[in-house]
Amino acid sequence: MEMKETHPIDDLIRTDRIPHIWCSGCGIGIAVHCFLNAIRKSGIPPKNFAVVSGIGCSGRVAGYVKLDSFHTTHGRPIPFAVGLKLANDRLKVVVFSGDGDLIAIGGNHFIHAARRNVDITVICVNNFNYGMTGGQAAPTTPVRARTSTTPYGNFEFPFNLAYLAAGSGAVYVSRWTTLHAKQLEDSMLEALGKKGFTFVEAISPCPTLYNRMNKLGTALDFMKFCKEHSVIRHGADPKTANIDLRGDIVVGRFVNVERPTFTDFLEEGLAQGLPHRKALLDEERKEFEHE
Amino acid sequence: MSTWRKPLTKAEPVARRWCVHVLPERCKGCSFCIEFCPRKALESSSQLNSKGYRPPRLIEGATCVGCNFCAMICPDFAIYSGPEVGDGK
Numbered sequence A: 001m002e003m004k005e006t007h008p009i010d011d012l013i014r015t016d017r018i019p020h021i022w023c024s025g026c027g028i029g030i031a032v033h034c035f036l037n038a039i040r041k042s043g044i045p046p047k048n049f050a051v052v053s054g055i056g057c058s059g060r061v062a063g064y065v066k067l068d069s070f071h072t073t074h075g076r077p078i079p080f081a082v083g084l085k086l087a088n089d090r091l092k093v094v095v096f097s098g099d100g101d102l103i104a105i106g107g108n109h110f111i112h113a114a115r116r117n118v119d120i121t122v123i124c125v126n127n128f129n130y131g132m133t134g135g136q137a138a139p140t141t142p143v144r145a146r147t148s149t150t151p152y153g154n155f156e157f158p159f160n161l162a163y164l165a166a167g168s169g170a171v172y173v174s175r176w177t178t179l180h181a182k183q184l185e186d187s188m189l190e191a192l193g194k195k196g197f198t199f200v201e202a203i204s205p206c207p208t209l210y211n212r213m214n215k216l217g218t219a220l221d222f223m224k225f226c227k228e229h230s231v232i233r234h235g236a237d238p239k240t241a242n243i244d245l246r247g248d249i250v251v252g253r254f255v256n257v258e259r260p261t262f263t264d265f266l267e268e269g270l271a272q273g274l275p276h277r278k279a280l281l282d283e284e285r286k287e288f289e290h291e
Numbered sequence B: 001m002s003t004w005r006k007p008l009t010k011a012e013p014v015a016r017r018w019c020v021h022v023l024p025e026r027c028k029g030c031s032f033c034i035e036f037c038p039r040k041a042l043e044s045s046s047q048l049n050s051k052g053y054r055p056p057r058l059i060e061g062a063t064c065v066g067c068n069f070c071a072m073i074c075p076d077f078a079i080y081s082g083p084e085v086g087d088g089k
């Protein structure tokens, strides 16, 4: 058919790899589209971005965006991103990955990067299970939910990612479902424009595994559910912002505060303790700007 | 006396005409665009793409208002709206 036809977002995706591997109705593609639109609106040149993903369905994002991107080992996109940011703080470093990757195996990195307020943006697609490996339970799987490793229902309470991020020190925390494409895009734009550890959670359907095993219907049914059962509560206490897939999903921008970043303290310390190193750093920066 | 204010510029408002573009080979038939188009202007086409999905198309006579929501909600970068070709406004 008309294979030569192009899409307005094509200059930011690796079209030779499209169609992507995500299942029909999977929300990851929507989150990627929102992210790329946000990049465009931010006015920051795409060459200044670095995108880091881990393992899993959402971990594939790094392979589809036409930006400097890195597909790292399981759970490690955040330490990789922190390294990038420390080596070159002019980069806009974004971690784009899934709940299994970022919060299970990478959970420690997540809380400590937030605690240090490292200047990175973390976008987490939350679909309540490990998609790529066959629908196993994750730390985000709701209690009693069925997954391939919890055939009698999950016995564990899940993390509330927004609460976890806020409690660990993130300066920006928001949550939207993939149905809220416009709000999700605006939220990503806000997060990208803010200094410090910013966190955006995108609730996504996983029709192939989680939704099927829990009789939540098709991807379209899940999107309709999001339409009917999302409650927008900006500024809500993340502790009370629950996700109930049989009740309501609380969405909105929960946290937006200012706090000195890791880099701020680093520079202050360097200027006082190691002024010659600070001078070197400033010089390197100038070079980067001239590139 | 009428209190109706007269606009200073009396140019006729012109409605842009919009159309949707579909990249049929990218579509995976999730029907998000069809369901969430605020004008309910889309439907599944009768043609299958090579993967066996039915990409959307504009319903005969329906009006697309160019809100681009179908593009935003499409997980597969397969649809977008734009001004109708030849609509040089």
Ligand code: SF4
Residues within 6 Å of the ligand: A021, A022, A023, A025, A026, A027, A028, A057, A127, A131, A132, A205, A206, A207, A208, A209, A210
């Ligand atoms: S398995 Fe789930 S998360 Fe992975 S691509 Fe399919 S729908 Fe998306």
Ligand code: SF4
Residues within 6 Å of the ligand: B020, B036, B037, B038, B039, B040, B041, B042, B063, B064, B065, B066, B067, B068, B069, B070, B071, B080, B081
């Ligand atoms: S641009 Fe808006 S009105 Fe037009 S088809 Fe898409 S969703 Fe419908």
Ligand code: SF4
Residues within 6 Å of the ligand: B026, B027, B028, B029, B030, B031, B032, B033, B034, B055, B056, B073, B074, B075, B076, B077, B078, B079
């Ligand atoms: S949203 Fe995209 S993939 Fe889904 S039916 Fe519409 S064009 Fe196809």
